[in-house]
Amino acid sequence: MPQFEKSLVWFRRDLRVFDHAALHHALKASKTVFCAFVFDTDILQPLLDAGLTADRRIEFIHDSIVELDLELRKLGGALIVRHGSAADVIPALARQLDINAVFSNRDYEPQARQRDAAVASALAAAGCGWQSFKDQVIFEQDEILTLSGQPFSVFTPYKNAWMKKLATADGPFFLQPYQIEKYAARLAPPPAQPGKIPGLAELGFRETNLRTLKITPGMSGATALLENFLPRIGNYEEARNFPALKGLSYLSIHLRFGTISIRTLARAAYQALHHGAAASGAAVWLSELIWRDFYFMILYHHPHVAQRAFKPDYDAIQWENGQHAQLLFQAWCAGCTGYPLVDAAMLQLKQSGYMHNRLRMVAASFLIKDLGIDWRWGERYFAEQLNDFDLAANNGGWQWAASSGCDAQPYFRIFNPVTQSEKFDAEGKFIRRYLPQLTGLGNKHIHAPWLAPAKDLQDAGIRLGENYPLPLVQHDDARKQTLQRYAVVKKALEE
Numbered sequence: 165m166p167q168f169e170k171s172l173v174w175f176r177r178d179l180r181v182f183d184h185a186a187l188h189h190a191l192k193a194s195k196t197v198f199c200a201f202v203f204d205t206d207i208l209q210p211l212l213d214a215g216l217t218a219d220r221r222i223e224f225i226h227d228s229i230v231e232l233d234l235e236l237r238k239l240g241g242a243l244i245v246r247h248g249s250a251a252d253v254i255p256a257l258a259r260q261l262d263i264n265a266v267f268s269n270r271d272y273e274p275q276a277r278q279r280d281a282a283v284a285s286a287l288a289a290a291g292c293g294w295q296s297f298k299d300q301v302i303f304e305q306d307e308i309l310t311l312s313g314q315p316f317s318v319f320t321p322y323k324n325a326w327m328k329k330l331a332t333a334d335g336p337f338f339l340q341p342y343q344i345e346k347y348a349a350r351l352a353p354p355p356a357q358p359g360k361i362p363g364l365a366e367l368g369f370r371e372t373n374l375r376t377l378k379i380t381p382g383m384s385g386a387t388a389l390l391e392n393f394l395p396r397i398g399n400y401e402e403a404r405n406f407p408a409l410k411g412l413s414y415l416s417i418h419l420r421f422g423t424i425s426i427r428t429l430a431r432a433a434y435q436a437l438h439h440g441a442a443a444s445g446a447a448v449w450l451s452e453l454i455w456r457d458f459y460f461m462i463l464y465h466h467p468h469v470a471q472r473a474f475k476p477d478y479d480a481i482q483w484e485n486g487q488h489a490q491l492l493f494q495a496w497c498a499g500c501t502g503y504p505l506v507d508a509a510m511l512q513l514k515q516s517g518y519m520h521n522r523l524r525m526v527a528a529s530f531l532i533k534d535l536g537i538d539w540r541w542g543e544r545y546f547a548e549q550l551n552d553f554d555l556a557a558n559n560g561g562w563q564w565a566a567s568s569g570c571d572a573q574p575y576f577r578i579f580n581p582v583t584q585s586e587k588f589d590a591e592g593k594f595i596r597r598y599l600p601q602l603t604g605l606g607n608k609h610i611h612a613p614w615l616a617p618a619k620d621l622q623d624a625g626i627r628l629g630e631n632y633p634l635p636l637v638q639h640d641d642a643r644k645q646t647l648q649r650y651a652v653v654k655k656a657l658e659e
C-alpha cells in the first residue's frame with residue numbers, strides 16, 4: 165500500500181527518466197507522482213547581472229528539460245516547469261498540489277545543501293515531508309571510510325576500498341538501475357491546460373554555439389556519446405593524454421546535468437573490466453569515475469575547500485597581486501601567454517566550453533606555478549566557462565594543481581609547458597587547430613616559437629609580439645620563483 169497520496173519529484177541535476185533514484189522511490193511510495201523543474205533565479209540572476217546572457221549550460225539544461233518533458237509524457241506523466249526562486253517555488257507548488265512529500269536526489273555542494281535544508285524546513289512547517297536519495301555517485305558521504313572510520317584523503321586507498329565494496333556480496337546492488345517504467349502508471353497525467361516551458365529568451369538568455377559544437381543535450385545526446393565511446397574504451401589508457409586524439413568519452417556535461425546516470429557508466433566500465441582487450445582501458449576509465457566520487461566525498465566532508473586550501477598551510481602562500489597580476493591573468497584567459505599549448509587550451513575552453521583533461525592540468529599549473537597567480541582566480545574562470553563545471557571536481561583539479569589539495573601533486577613538481585607540449589602534442593596538431601597563425605611553423609619549433617630561428621618564423625609568417633605573443637615569462641625563472649613562493653609550505657612541512 166503506497167505510503168503517500170501525492171508526491172512531487174523535484175528534478176535538479178538529474179534530468180532523465182531512467183535509473184533515477186528519487187523518481188523510483190517516489191513512484192514506489194505514492195499513489196500519484198508529480199514531476200517538477202525550476203529555472204532557479206537564485207542561480208540564473210547572478211549570471212544575468214554579470215551580463216553572461218549566452219551560457220551554453222543554460223541552453224543545454226533548457227533543451228534537456230524539453231526532452232525530459234517529452235519522455236515523461238511517453239510514460240503518461242508530464243513536467244511542471246517554473247521560473248523563480250526554487251526555495252519559494254517548491255514549497256508553494258507543494259501547497260498548491262496538496263503534496264504529502266517532496267522527493268529529490270542529494271546535492272553535495274554547500275549552497276545546494278543550504279537551499280535544500282531551507283526547503284525541507286519550509287515544507288515541514290506546512291506538514292509536508294522531504295525525502296532525499298543518493299543518485300549522483302556510487303558511494304557517498306560515509307559509505308567509504310578508512311579502517312579507523314575516517315574519510316579518506318588519499319585517492320589510491322580510497323579507490324581500493326571503493327573497489328572492495330563493489331566486490332562484496334552487496335556490490336552489484338550499488339550498480340543496479342532504479343526501475344521507473346514498472347511503476348509509471350502512478351505518474352500524474354498531464355494537466356488539461358498544459359503549462360508552457362519558457363523559451364531561452366523568456367529566461368533572459370540567448371542561443372549559443374552549442375549545436376555548432378555538435379553537443380546534443382538530453383538523454384538522447386548522452387546515450388549517443390556512450391555508444392560512441394564504448395567501442396573505444398579499450399584504447400582509453402593510451403589515447404587519453406593526447407588532446408588531438410578522440411580518446412575520451414566527452415560525457416562530463418551529461419554527468420553534470422544527470423542526462424545519464426553514474427550507475428549506467430560505472431556498470432559499463434565494470435563489465436568491460438572482464439573483457440580481455442578492453443580491460444586495461446576500462447580500468448583506467450573506471451578509475452576516473454572513482455575520482456569523481458572521491459571529490460564529491462571530499463567536498464561533503466570538507467566544505468571549506470570551496471574557499472580555502474584543503475591543507476591549511478597553503479593558505480600562507482603569497483600570490484602575485486595588483487595590476488601586473490591582473491594583466492597576466494587576462495592574457496592567460498585570452499590565450500595570449502606565448503606558450504602555444506597553454507594558449508590553444510585556453511582557446512578551446514573559450515570557443516567550446518570544454519578543455520581536455522591533460523590541458524586542464526597544464527593550463528592550471530601554468531597559471532599557478534608560472535604566473536604565480538592564486539588558484540582561486542583560475543578556478544573561478546573555469547567555473548564560468550566550463551560546460552561541465554562541477555564545484556567538487558573543479559576545486560579538486562585546481563587544488564591538485566596548486567599542490568594544496570588532498571592527494572595533490574607535490575609543490576616542487578612543476579609542469580614544464582614546453583615539454584608537456586612536445587610529449588602530448590608532438591606534431592602540434594592540437595596547437596594548429598586553435599592557433600592557425602602558427603600552422604607554418606615546423607613540429608620542432610611549434611612548442612616554443614620564440615626559440616625558432618628568425619628565418620623559420622619569417623617563412624611561417626609569424627611576427628612575435630604582433631600576430632603571436634612573446635612568452636609572458638621564462639619558465640625556468642618562473643620555476644625558481646615558485647619554489648621560493650612555496651618555501652612557506654616547505655617550512656611548515658618541516659616543523
Ligand SMILES: Cc1cc2nc3c(=O)[nH]c(=O)nc-3n(C[C@H](O)[C@H](O)[C@H](O)COP(=O)(O)OP(=O)(O)OC[C@H]3O[C@@H](n4cnc5c(N)ncnc54)[C@H](O)[C@@H]3O)c2cc1C
Pocket residue numbers: 404412413414415416417419452453455456459519520521522524525528546550552553554555557558559560561562565
Ligand atoms: C583544473 C581542473 C579542473 C577540472 N574541472 C572539472 C569540472 O569542473 N567538472 C568536471 O566534471 N571535471 C573537471 N575536471 C576533471 C576532468 O578534466 C574532466 O572530468 C574531463 O576532462 C571531462 O572530460 P570527459 O568527460 O571526456 O572525461 P573522461 O576522461 O571520459 O572521464 C569520464 C568521466 O570521469 C570523470 N572524471 C575524469 N577525470 C576526472 C578528474 N580528474 N576528477 C574528477 N572526475 C573526473 C568525469 O565525470 C568524466 O566525465 C577538472 C580537472 C582539472 C585538472
